Amino acid sequence: MRQTLHWSLLALTLILTGLGLAYYKHTQLGFPLKSDLVEEAWTVQARLQMRAGTGPIRVEFQLPQATPGLGRLRESFISRGYGLAVEESGNDRVAHWTVRRASGQQSLFYQAVFYRDQFADFTAPQPPFPEVPELAEPYATAMQSIIDDVRRQSADVASFTTELLARINSSAPSEEVALFNSNPEFRGHPVRLARLLLAGARIPTEQINGFRLVDTDRRAQPERLLAVHNQRTWIVFDPVSGQRGLPERFLIWWVGDRPSVDVEGATLVALDWSVRRSELGALDLAEQRAVMQESRIARMSLSNLPLQTQAVYAVLLLVPIGAFIMVLMRNVVGLPSFGTFMPVLIALAFRETGLIAGLILFSTVIAVGLIIRFYLEKLQLLLVPRLTAVLVVVVILMVLLSLLSHRLGWDVGLSVGLFPMVILAMVIERMSIVWEERGAVDALKESAGSGLIAALAFYVMSLAQVQHLVFVFPELMLVLLGLTIIMGRYSGYRLSELMRFRSLAAKP
């Protein structure tokens, strides 16, 4: 009983650890479950063009920092000859470019790559209540009238804002709204108007500036959103449509109604923004992201190894998969096979030759090898010299086969390596012993069983999905280990035994 508890706990721990690690890597670090998965990424670029004045130039440029729903992958500054300092305070991030002397046209670039991350809402510190703005008449009366009107039809801050935005954007605005809209300060700037009126109702607000990342847009313009605070949380509104909530894939660049750039000592000629949509391999993305997050688990990723080592592990990690199939086939199905791991080795050899070519090659070489072996048997050679003789013959056969197939123009993956050859020799020896001792039937049964298991193992091992999973989530080996332990305690019948002991079954 204690033993049962022991192994089941062990297996459970292994499986949960493996799955847990994989789950963490998938959900937190975004390691993809599928190999061909690509994720969207957006490269956003800002280009500042200035005409230099006479003195030193100082440029302050707002940089995106907290970007809910989006992650920043890497950023770069192109600013030849300028000194650069990035200053962070709270939610603000500002780049300071300075140069003592410059002349003519100046260009500064900022570029960053963003990817879609878990969605999060806009956060900022809770602001104080704003003072009611003091306006001249008739604006003061108009504001009070709008506020009173909206307040009558709303229940809370959110519905107040919705109502207010509906009035501001109405196609048939009231006189009071029309008064404000006719003022050039507010025309085409509903956020500013809304903030003014909301301040009149003493509701804290904020202006959010950023971009909707959808498609490539070479001439992107920052979009303004309205955020209001209801004493618990920020609520974001689209100032035109009145839509509530931060739009998906909205890149918040900076917060506040000041401009994004402040230039001293030069004339700003143009500030161009562009958004370029691209696709990144999900795995690359996950790894770059993990580097940004300085994750220890991600540092253990196999992709950090040299390429050649990676190639070895890509194969090596498949061996346990093949071995597990072997366990299933032997202990649950009950297929006979040569040795314990011979089929897995054969399956590995198939990887080098291809399945069909491999099967043909194997049958041919084994058949001819067996004939020669039985001939050698007649010569009464001792065991080890006989094995060696068989090996030599196998090599000769393979050389001949390769030459022949090359001559005939079928280069069907006869890139036969060292490995398949040794396995072939072992199979021949093993088969001939079984043949002699237990007869042709058993030998053929075992070789058919081995071939079947090998083909199955090869099939599973060659699935791109399986290869991807074991390589990206090597911790799944723990799951496999746990399952193997469970299989090691499986004491039920094998499928083949159901047939074998059929006659003993109790009458239903």
Added chain:
Amino acid sequence: MIGLYRRLRAAGVLGLNDRNANFIMRHNPRRLYPLVDNKILCKRRLQEHGIAVPELLGEISSQYEAGHLESRLAELEQFVIKPASGSGGDGIIVIMGRHRTGWVSGGGRILQLSDLQYHVAGILAGMYSLGGQRDSAMLEALIHPDPLLKPVAPEGVPDIRIIVYRGIPVMAMMRLPTRRSGGKANLHQGAIGAGIDVATGTTLKAVMNSSVVDQHPDTSASVEAFQLPDWPGLLLTAARCYNAVPLGYLGVDLVLDRDHGPLVLEMNARPGLAIQIANGSGLRSRLGLIDQLPDPETLEPERRVELAVQFARSGWKVPLPA
């Protein structure tokens, strides 16, 4: 499929996984394996405990000795060459007598000295041992089966396999060589397996290549309801084997010799499950019955045989007070 699975469970059939995990692993300590896997060690051990075995005529453990095989065979008329660590009856040559230039094998072939030397060299190189490890060859006295067995075993040596669980014989079968099995008592090679009623020592039904037969294919003699001679002696010998090598789940292979009575041919720490088919009955329920006894291992062999017979009389159903 699932229905069949359930019905096999209900019939108490023991499967390979179950046997390995719950009986062999639990009751057979690994350190005792060499004592049964190596027939020479096994023979010595059994002799120390006063259990009769076929006589060991010689042991060949080096290539040098194999080269001088002729002098070793000089005084021998009838003998068997076996690998000491063979399994499943592989690599056994039976010599029935001398011929002008060589020896006559059990199958009637004439073998030259070079044939025998080659065979011995193969044994030494590990051709027949588990895992291909180096092995030694043994020369063993030829067994003359009890003439009472003649009707059911016209040629070859029939043997009796008894499964001894925690010292108590639980199931038995007789393996009858046929012409098809080449005189070997190996079910794989076409020998007949006949289940034995442990209570009486009479055969139940017989199976050949997993189909039921009632006649010996070579003689047409009935192989059912055949009374084995000296059944109590066979049972007692099997039960005593447990005292020599305390493997909880043990297969004992016995022969009935014309001159020496029950002899232990070999023992097996991983006895096969075909015995269930020959008996038409599952092993698991019987093993479960034994497990209800408190420490059956500590009883005298005679008492354990008594228990086995009592269990068998009750049809392996009633748990008895020990």
